[in-house]
Amino acid sequence: MIPYGRQSISEEDIQAVEAVLRSDFLTTGPAVERFEQAVAAYCGAKYAVAVNSATSALHIACLAAGLTKGHSLWTSPNTFVASANCGLYCGASVDFVDIDHDTYNMGEVLLKEKLARAKQQGTLPTVVVPVHFSGQSCRMEAIYDLAQKYGFHVIEDASHAIGGSYKGHKVGSCTYSDMTVFSFHPVKIITAGEGGMVLTNSADLYEKLILYRSHGITRNKRLMLQESPGGWYYGQLDLGFNYRMTDIQAALGYSQLQRIDEFVQKRHKLARRYDEALKDLPVILPAQDRDQYSSYHLYVIQLKLDQISLTRKEAYDQLQAAGIGVNVHYIPVHTQPYYQKLGFKQGDFSVAEAYYEQALTLPLYESLSYSEQDQVIETLRSIISQ
Numbered sequence: 001m002i003p004y005g006r007q008s009i010s011e012e013d014i015q016a017v018e019a020v021l022r023s024d025f026l027t028t029g030p031a032v033e034r035f036e037q038a039v040a041a042y043c044g045a046k047y048a049v050a051v052n053s054a055t056s057a058l059h060i061a062c063l064a065a066g067l068t069k070g071h072s073l074w075t076s077p078n079t080f081v082a083s084a085n086c087g088l089y090c091g092a093s094v095d096f097v098d099i100d101h102d103t104y105n106m107g108e109v110l111l112k113e114k115l116a117r118a119k120q121q122g123t124l125p126t127v128v129v130p131v132h133f134s135g136q137s138c139r140m141e142a143i144y145d146l147a148q149k150y151g152f153h154v155i156e157d158a159s160h161a162i163g164g165s166y167k168g169h170k171v172g173s174c175t176y177s178d179m180t181v182f183s184f185h186p187v188k189i190i191t192a193g194e195g196g197m198v199l200t201n202s203a204d205l206y207e208k209l210i211l212y213r214s215h216g217i218t219r220n221k222r223l224m225l226q227e228s229p230g231g232w233y234y235g236q237l238d239l240g241f242n243y244r245m246t247d248i249q250a251a252l253g254y255s256q257l258q259r260i261d262e263f264v265q266k267r268h269k270l271a272r273r274y275d276e277a278l279k280d281l282p283v284i285l286p287a288q289d290r291d292q293y294s295s296y297h298l299y300v301i302q303l304k305l306d307q308i309s310l311t312r313k314e315a316y317d318q319l320q321a322a323g324i325g326v327n328v329h330y331i332p333v334h335t336q337p338y339y340q341k342l343g344f345k346q347g348d349f350s351v352a353e354a355y356y357e358q359a360l361t362l363p364l365y366e367s368l369s370y371s372e373q374d375q376v377i378e379t380l381r382s383i384i385s386q
Ligand SMILES: *Cc1c(COP(=O)(O)O)cnc(C)c1O
Pocket: 052, 053, 054, 055, 056, 079, 080, 082, 083, 131, 157, 159, 160, 182, 183, 184, 185, 194, 195, 196
């Protein structure tokens, strides 16, 4: 089976993890700090806070932004459920902004229109979470301009997009946002087994993120409300969680980071090969904005269902049966049963729904060989040319 995504683990990665197992620290220690500093330096951000998943990273980013009951968070319907759930974790309500036809990212024009309506109705969001779908950055300059105008926080869900850039800035630099979140799940660009990170340029947000990551407790005398009674003392200043990353994970993440540009370059080569090989088929290829450099987490095509004799389900099933692990990204979040219970309906975000009906994710990962990719291409060609 050729999966849609998988990790690339080197001998150096294995040695890096082994070295931690032989050291004094297993959980959050020097390897976490080194990984944080390396990712912050790579992205050009001041601060980074490593946690045990991007889901946790989104949660503490929302808390640091002050999101709470009575507030709302807006995101894209074309994302993994975690981008929206983080708002609900904070007791806020969640709403969506439909996607752009070409990039499948949250449409910045639709966002602008929705904000203008929300202002009149007094329902402006506290947090907006643009998701860099497939590794292609959203049009952040426009989104950030709107944030200035309407006064909301921007948290980039860059789970797909580490290694990419936008207008000459690395994704994660937070040039056009308050915070950026990465995922180190094994199918993403680099992995820590599980893991996530929040980047920011704000010292104030950084301090809050550190607190929320670990129970809301601190040993920092400067933050204490009263004088410390002794060296053993820690003060709980807020309600936080145990979202810590282990040194075992961080060592793997750090080792992977050394090869990130190589990983992304290989993904680009594979994407160019797909572009070339599929251009005469009845499919829509992924469009790319010129002022960004995608990390190509996903390569998604849309089947032109009116020009082929199969349904998307039949194409998916036949590819799976032929050993090609295609996938579908994403089931629009507002159509999930849980979100339907919250009041969302089929038809609410029709562009994302129509896109979903014909979307198919082809295998793409660093260690995918050209001959495996040719097998994907030939199988797809024969199936949709029936
Ligand atoms: C993978 C992913 C997440 C969640 O990442 P975890 O590290 O598994 O918690 C969140 N948002 C998006 C867009 C993702 O793809």
